[in-house]
Amino acid sequence: MIAKAPVPGRVKTRLTPPCTPEQAAGLAEAALTDTLHTLSTVPAGPRLLVLDGEPGAWLPPGWRVVPQRGGGLDERLAAAFAHAARLAPAAPALLVGMDTPQLTAPMLAEPLSAVRRAGVDAWYGPAADGGFWALGLARPTEQLARRLLLGVPMSTPGTGAALLERLHGAGLVAARLPELTDVDTARDARAVAAAAPHSRFATHLRSIRLTPEVTG
Template sequence: MSSPAPDGAATTLLVIAKEPLPGRVKTRLTPPFSPEEAAELAAAALEDTLRTVLTLPVRRRVLVLEGRPGPWTPPGFDVLPQCAGSLDERIAAAFATCTGPALLIGMDTPQITPGLLAPALSPSGRDGCDAWFGPAEDGGFWALGLAAPDPRAVRGVVMSRPDTGALQRARLAELGLTVRDLPVLRDVDTAEDAAHVAAAAPHGCFARTHGRLSRAAVR
């Protein structure tokens, strides 16, 4: 179970992720990486993400998982299975489990830092703000925060398209929500993305794993 958060920490932080199994995750990394190597990179990205979340002053930490927990799952998280259905349905269902403010992130941005997420978690950041939105360079989004979680904010938004981020932000506006933006980040989808993210966060597990696999590939 999640450990208690400091007084005043009201947010539930959701991490939506897949069990890092070869052939099931990061398939766009193959080639140049093998399915097994792509799964190693996915596990490293997830490990970095969860470690960062553990440092944040939140009320509850939840791993919304497709698959089974593994050695990359640290203590301090509640683990909930993803529901069936499309990604918008799974995200909507994750928000539906929350009472009070909630922030959802994925496993594709291991370069996140506590400072990056701090605005969306602080009481001042929630003042006069209904939603936080983290756009991704590829046109999607890497973070979505809702002061009052409502599945309607996500359900029906078409995912995995170059305009998904624009569609998601438009949905928030349609609901009359006041939205603030987090910085634009790059998701790890391709080998080029992986190299960029590893360079941006050189001290994490993802960067170490990427460096080891990249060196092995040129021998």
């Protein structure tokens, strides 16, 4: 998993306004916690958090933390795969972001099961805004990750399409994961909370004194 520590003013800045920086950071922490706990229940080998910042009480047991390598997001994503390849050589690796607290364990456990993995080289989780929330490689190496990710324009409506083009251009068979909504805006936050009403994220969103822009 790749994430930023939920520090006010450094995370979820597109939520401010209508949220304050502290409220936005609280939502980020809730999303991060939900995602970490979900991933903790998915059968896997080593669990690695590639973090920008310092871990807090939100970090569950069983996770190894390494700092993000500097540079653009494409470079940081490639470096995360390099960390995973060194930690578990020859094992599949799935990279997930922190912005999809509605993620459930079955969304990953079934497509990543040993039976379903046969013949699959990569996994791609599309985001509703045109980006992607997950990328997996059956045989990750730093060289392959850099080939796939470096130069892909990040945080644009065409990011996911560009990544898929790289995957296909490399001759990889990519399995598609469910499409999810990243939490970037207040509208996204409402949609994600509705999709996962019992999540920490939804509970925290309900606890905020909402403005008309948030409640819609």
